[in-house]
Amino acid sequence: MNLILLQPDEVDSAGLCCLNGSRAKHVREVLRAEPGKPLRVGLLNGPLGAGVVDRIATEQVVLRCAFETAPPPRPRVDLLLAMPRPKVMKRLWAQLAAFGVGRMVLLRADKVERYYFDSHVIDPDFYTKLLLEGLQQARCTHLPEVLIRPRFKPFVEDELDALFPNHFKLLADPSGTKRMSDFFPDAASSQRILLAIGPEGGWTPYELEQLAAHDFNLFGIGERILRSDTATIGLLSVLADRMAE
Amino acid sequence: MNLILLQPDEVDSAGLCCLNGSRAKHVREVLRAEPGKPLRVGLLNGPLGAGVVDRIATEQVVLRCAFETAPPPRPRVDLLLAMPRPKVMKRLWAQLAAFGVGRMVLLRADKVERYYFDSHVIDPDFYTKLLLEGLQQARCTHLPEVLIRPRFKPFVEDELDALFPNHFKLLADPSGTKRMSDFFPDAASSQRILLAIGPEGGWTPYELEQLAAHDFNLFGIGERILRSDTATIGLLSVLADRMAE
Structure with missing residues (x-):
């Protein structure tokens, strides 16, 4: 997983996103992310961006995200x-x-x-x-x-x-x-x-x-x-x- | 299987080749070949050719093969x-x-x-x-x-x-x-x-x-x-x- 893909409605207006399930597990166990670690994120059918791990709990990972202004061009x-x-x-x-x-x-x-x-x-x-x-x-x-x-x-x-x-x-x-x-x-x-x-x-x-x-x-x-x-x-x-x- | 691939030592000097095992099963059951049916054959690391089903037994299929004179060019x-x-x-x-x-x-x-x-x-x-x-x-x-x-x-x-x-x-x-x-x-x-x-x-x-x-x-x-x-x-x-x- 070279990108954490997020649904637009998972990210609040402050850019915070709470991951559960397989993505949270991947961030914790494969990427071994600690608070402060930068991760690549993207909004489904939207722009790419940068996420920083804000906090990690047993089942959850909270990311603070900032997205680029424009999405990448649609495949032609x-x-x-x-x-x-x-x-x-x-x-x-x-x-x-x-x-x-x-x-x-x-x-x-x-x-x-x-x-x-x-x-x-x-x-x-x-x-x-x-x-x-x-x-x-x-x-x-x-x-x-x-x-x-x-x-x-x-x-x-x-x-x-x-x-x-x-x-x-x-x-x-x-x-x-x-x-x-x-x-x-x-x-x-x-x-x-x-x-x-x-x-x-x-x-x-x-x-x-x-x-x-x-x-x-x-x-x-x-x-x-x-x-x-x-x-x-x-x-x-x-x-x-x-x-x- | 779009080609029956044969080892050079499986074909005798008259061009007869006796198939057993999975290739024979494929000829019988997938290609549903009857005697007289033409099949594409090839010699491993050698030329392509044409095979005709000569006879079919329970476990065996005998092909009569004729090969092209030269093998196809080696991939470059x-x-x-x-x-x-x-x-x-x-x-x-x-x-x-x-x-x-x-x-x-x-x-x-x-x-x-x-x-x-x-x-x-x-x-x-x-x-x-x-x-x-x-x-x-x-x-x-x-x-x-x-x-x-x-x-x-x-x-x-x-x-x-x-x-x-x-x-x-x-x-x-x-x-x-x-x-x-x-x-x-x-x-x-x-x-x-x-x-x-x-x-x-x-x-x-x-x-x-x-x-x-x-x-x-x-x-x-x-x-x-x-x-x-x-x-x-x-x-x-x-x-x-x-x-x-």
């Missing part, structure tokens, strides 16, 4: 991800939050098994914990917004354009002949980017056609078949590198 | 990785094999706990299974060569230069002010690249100095503190993207 990348196997998705949550995505949609695709959507890994209580863990690891405060969409067609026809109105849209698929970099620096001039990543078996021709009709730009991802989590982290990394140019 | 990237937490390293093995690295060194650094090197996750019997799983996922045949080095100084002073003699050497650290891309296209003109990735807390000034004295080129990795596996997959992805230009 949104993600449209064909729902991975639950086991793989479980590993991915914290990494996505740590990496930084704005809004993410977990979508059914033809090569996604329907039962994946019955898994507890897409239960908000389950994944929010993992997202917060990723934010605290990476020292970020922006919680990704998560949408679960178990039907491809209605999502693409009725929701996609409204949710991602001015995005530069990139679509990863083994069938692509261009490279992601071919769309740069053009893509980087857009305010936001939407990256779509298919299932391990790839999108179907119908799905590719539907997405192309909604202005997605297709690029290839090489010959190796990567697990969804490896592919997702890899593509987000390349995208961040190209956007930083 | 080698990795010098400060040993991650065992739990993280466990997740990383299959992904590294799938991604493709030639030789990898797991090294002690100052901010690496000594007990990480007592973990079963660096036992060859344990990690070889995970590496093979990654190769079969990604349809690759090149098994990464693994070196475990629990002492930083003797490795850097006595082994590093001999193991990586003509490599372009890149060093990732939060303190870097250049970007990885600043070293391209120069780095790509080298036959091989060695990428060094530090522990979550970063390399120490002494370690950075030692590595710089061995021709490593320092670059930065942004402000987010990523878990070792996320950072490693991300950096390998960006490197592959830059090398492909």
Whole structure:
């Protein structure tokens, strides 16, 4: 935990915040904090700041916090991800939050098994914990917004354009002949980017056609078949590198 | 399993190969193969090929294989990785094999706990299974060569230069002010690249100095503190993207 993440309503107007439970335990037992010790803090979806341990009791830790005036910029990348196997998705949550995505949609695709959507890994209580863990690891405060969409067609026809109105849209698929970099620096001039990543078996021709009709730009991802989590982290990394140019 | 990986001595001169155990079970139960069904096969550290199911018995599957003349090119990237937490390293093995690295060194650094090197996750019997799983996922045949080095100084002073003699050497650290891309296209003109990735807390000034004295080129990795596996997959992805230009 490289950051103590606080809910806005946990901090009073004087900047005092009383921690209980796992965060208090972490401060006491892992960080071995004593009164006066400075800690990095952040407000969920808000600014980063500095906290100082004010007092420590058996079950509680009180921090005195001062926050920066502005929150860090919201991640500029949104993600449209064909729902991975639950086991793989479980590993991915914290990494996505740590990496930084704005809004993410977990979508059914033809090569996604329907039962994946019955898994507890897409239960908000389950994944929010993992997202917060990723934010605290990476020292970020922006919680990704998560949408679960178990039907491809209605999502693409009725929701996609409204949710991602001015995005530069990139679509990863083994069938692509261009490279992601071919769309740069053009893509980087857009305010936001939407990256779509298919299932391990790839999108179907119908799905590719539907997405192309909604202005997605297709690029290839090489010959190796990567697990969804490896592919997702890899593509987000390349995208961040190209956007930083 | 997108590839059935075979040891060279499992295939006879006529191309027949008899599978038992987990691979036979996979062919029978997951791929539901019948005689005549074509399957992708590969020889460990050798060429890819095509196999046809010749016959199926209760415990055995016999494949008739034909291999390409040349093996796929060996991955051009080698990795010098400060040993991650065992739990993280466990997740990383299959992904590294799938991604493709030639030789990898797991090294002690100052901010690496000594007990990480007592973990079963660096036992060859344990990690070889995970590496093979990654190769079969990604349809690759090149098994990464693994070196475990629990002492930083003797490795850097006595082994590093001999193991990586003509490599372009890149060093990732939060303190870097250049970007990885600043070293391209120069780095790509080298036959091989060695990428060094530090522990979550970063390399120490002494370690950075030692590595710089061995021709490593320092670059930065942004402000987010990523878990070792996320950072490693991300950096390998960006490197592959830059090398492909």
